[in-house]
Amino acid sequence: MRNMFRQRRGVVVAAAAILAATSALVAGRVLASDHQDTPEVELNPRMDINDVYAFPGSSADRIALVMTTSSPIAGQSASFDPDLLYQFKIDNTGDATEDLVIQVTFDDGTGTAQKATVRGPVAPAMTGTKSSLVATGDKITVNVGSTGGSATGIQVFTGLRADPFVIDLEQFFNIIPDRRPSTGPLSTPSTATASAFRSPGVDFLRPFNALAIVVELPKSMLQSSSAADAKFGVWGTISR
Amino acid sequence: MRHTLLALALPAALVVGACGSDDNDSTGPNGERVYVQVERLGNPLVSEVFFPKRDHGLHNNSAPATDVANGFGAKIKAFTDAFNRGNTIGNTLGAVLVPDMLMVFPNRAGSSAGWLSWALANGYGGRKLTDDVVDAGLTATFGNLLDASATVLPGLTSDNVPMTVRSFLATFPYLESPR
Numbered sequence: 001m002r003n004m005f006r007q008r009r010g011v012v013v014a015a016a017a018i019l020a021a022t023s024a025l026v027a028g029r030v031l032a033s034d035h036q037d038t039p040e041v042e043l044n045p046r047m048d049i050n051d052v053y054a055f056p057g058s059s060a061d062r063i064a065l066v067m068t069t070s071s072p073i074a075g076q077s078a079s080f081d082p083d084l085l086y087q088f089k090i091d092n093t094g095d096a097t098e099d100l101v102i103q104v105t106f107d108d109g110t111g112t113a114q115k116a117t118v119r120g121p122v123a124p125a126m127t128g129t130k131s132s133l134v135a136t137g138d139k140i141t142v143n144v145g146s147t148g149g150s151a152t153g154i155q156v157f158t159g160l161r162a163d164p165f166v167i168d169l170e171q172f173f174n175i176i177p178d179r180r181p182s183t184g185p186l187s188t189p190s191t192a193t194a195s196a197f198r199s200p201g202v203d204f205l206r207p208f209n210a211l212a213i214v215v216e217l218p219k220s221m222l223q224s225s226s227a228a229d230a231k232f233g234v235w236g237t238i239s240r
Numbered sequence: 241m242r243h244t245l246l247a248l249a250l251p252a253a254l255v256v257g258a259c260g261s262d263d264n265d266s267t268g269p270n271g272e273r274v275y276v277q278v279e280r281l282g283n284p285l286v287s288e289v290f291f292p293k294r295d296h297g298l299h300n301n302s303a304p305a306t307d308v309a310n311g312f313g314a315k316i317k318a319f320t321d322a323f324n325r326g327n328t329i330g331n332t333l334g335a336v337l338v339p340d341m342l343m344v345f346p347n348r349a350g351s352s353a354g355w356l357s358w359a360l361a362n363g364y365g366g367r368k369l370t371d372d373v374v375d376a377g378l379t380a381t382f383g384n385l386l387d388a389s390a391t392v393l394p395g396l397t398s399d400n401v402p403m404t405v406r407s408f409l410a411t412f413p414y415l416e417s418p419r
Binding site for chain 1: 266268272273274275276277278279280281282284301302303304305307308339340341342343344345346347348350353358364365366367368369372374394395396398399400401402403405406408411412413414415416417418419
């Protein structure tokens with residue numbers, strides 16, 4: 001059984017930065033950069049957001065939001081954590097506070113018998129780091145692994161997908177050896193064997209999956225106006 | 241505390257909710273369950289790259305509304321300053337990444353979508369599956385993407401894995417089937 005790695009994406013940039021570091025202060029800061037170092041997140045990969053995406057949908061008036069979590073996952077048996085609340089948050093008034101939330105929760109089923117419930121987009125009951133499920137409004141319920149909702153309204157998919165992220169993680173470890181895992185094929189050597197990325201690089205994450213949430217909807221449901229320069233900010237959160 | 245990278249041996253059947261002993265029992269004014277945020281992510285790379293370890297909890301346990309007051313811009317600039325990348329790079333990164341939200345201008349041309357395109361080219365912004373944010377982050381920090389006069393550090397501006405190694409779907413749900 002090969003060992004897998006759970007490694008936050010941005011550490012690669014920090015790792016490359018260490019090559020240019022000439023001060024212990026900088027090196028210490030780079031070594032410290034890692035997304036998973038709050039104890040809760042480190043111990044439970046289901047609480048780890050890997051990436052968030054937002055891009056035009058199937059037509060000009062639609063937008064797709066994607067959140068990947070829990071990567072790297074080997075195999076196809078992983079299920080979402082029914083104790084967690086996954087949200088897309090949207091600020092469309094320019095004050096960095098969410099005006100709308102899309103809330104996704106799961107029941108305690110497993111595999112494709114697990115069900116996802118999607119609420120929103122809707123004004124949240126509370127803003128900031130505390131959340132409660134919005135009691136009113138429409139909900140979409142769909143089995144994990146299936147697409148639900150409607151292609152002209154809110155369309156939803158939750159489930160395992162190949163990890164979309166791309167990085168030469170092995171070379172990253174060659175550059176920054178103290179980021180290596182403690183076991184497995186990438187655990188040695190313990191000293192740096194490279195000072196630059198190799199060419200060509202290796203797509204290390206290719207074999208792995210993530211638990212993904214994909215929501216596509218009319219952009220009119222998120223924006224506060226139809227003006228040419230209308231804007232909104234999006235971020236993903238996991239709460240417990 | 242020095243971060244230790246965990247190496248996981250993942251069995252074929254992953255257990256759901258393996259760490260559920262710390263349930264949050266808070267309830268709201270109507271008796272509803274109140275969830276507490278444990279993780280957030282807007283722009284890729286922000287917390288992981290620019291913030292010292294002692295601030296990672298701050299990022300995960302706070303919301304964008306307090307990013308400016310919490311000095312996230314200064315933290316970003318402190319990082320780039322440590323590599324002598326200059327004021328243009330540090331200030332630009334701080335300006336576009338704080339508050340930490342993925343900005344979208346939905347009524348601009350969809351063909352202009354891409355991470356930070358709203359800041360760099362008056363584009364749609366957002367983040368596409370095909371955006372190479374690793375290279376973008378490396379180039380922004382160690383190249384001259386944000387400052388044409390900055391020194392380019394060779395070997396560090398790309399991990400040399402192109403996004404063409406992914407074959408994203410043209411239709412919903414866009415991500416590839418699981419491996």
